[in-house]
Amino acid sequence: MIIGPYINGAAVLVGALSGAALAQRMPDRLRVAMPLTFGVASMAMGVILINRAAHMPVMVLAGILGALIGELIFLERGIGKVGSFARALVEKVVPAKAGGLSQDEFLEKFVAILVLFCASGTGIFGSMNEGMTGDASILIAKSFLDLFTAAIFATTLGYAVATIAVPQLLIQLSLAFGAVLILPLTSPQMIADFSAVGGLLMLATGFRICGIKIFPVANMLPALLLAMPISAFWSHVF
Structure with missing residues (x-):
């Protein structure tokens, strides 16, 4: 059972x-400091995974090829439109507070946390691992991190962050059930x-989360689809 x-x-x-x-009760210092911590943690996990190549x-x-494909099909722009739709949908139920983020600021952060x-490598591997072995421990551990990450970002992005749970669930279920074949x-x-x-x-x-450099992360997503086929070709040829 998944x-x-x-x-x-x-x-x-x-x-x-x-x-x-709880956004109004959250100290400003936490709203500023915690996303920076999450950004550094994301970079650290990324370095660890890269070293395993x-x-x-x-x-x-x-x-390179994934980013090229993403740029050509305007993938980040499409995801940005989804983010705008999610924000508008949520604000019909819960109006945004005055002085909130601008649309550009919102989309910049929303795409990053999406x-x-x-x-994330942890979510993708954890989903596939559970599909094959039935062991949900990786995703359960990730859930504790996501709980606090979502809470902190929701203090600035609002209830729209909750909509991310839907695509995340669909992606992880697809990977878990497809892992038996993959x-x-x-x-x-x-x-x-x-x-x-x-x-x-x-x-x-x-x-991107730390505001150091705004990489078009969403446009790089096709790289995940290309990774295994290119790896198999490389191993066969070289």
Whole structure:
């Protein structure tokens, strides 16, 4: 029985609702400091995953080609429109407070945490691992981190953060149920290269959350789809 994705989705939902409800009581120093901590943590996890790469050229090539595809199809713009729709939908029920984030500021942060929640290496691997072994421990551990992350970001982004629980749940369920078909076709090298590409995205996401450099993280998502095929080709040829 698959339970990890449901627990992780519930953690994001509860965290976001709690953070948005308690936003007025949250000290400003926490709103500023905690996202920076999450950004650094994302960069640290990204570096660890990148170091596990079996073939470094595979990670570089997948990252470049994935970003190229994402730019050509305007993927981040499309995700931004989804974020705008989610914000407008939520604000019909819960009006935004005066003096909140501008639309550009909101989309910049929303896209970053959308990638952090939905495309993290931990979530993807944890979902596939549970699908194959029935072990939900990785996703349960991730749920504790997501609970507090969603709460902190919801203090500035509002109840719209709660909508991220829906795509996250759908992605994790798809990976968990599809893992039975996917993982038998993979090798340890392919999984390592896949994790390294996920680490590259997490590193870029950390820079974005900290406001150091606004990488187009969403446009880099196709790299995850290319990682395993390129890794298999590289191993066969070289």
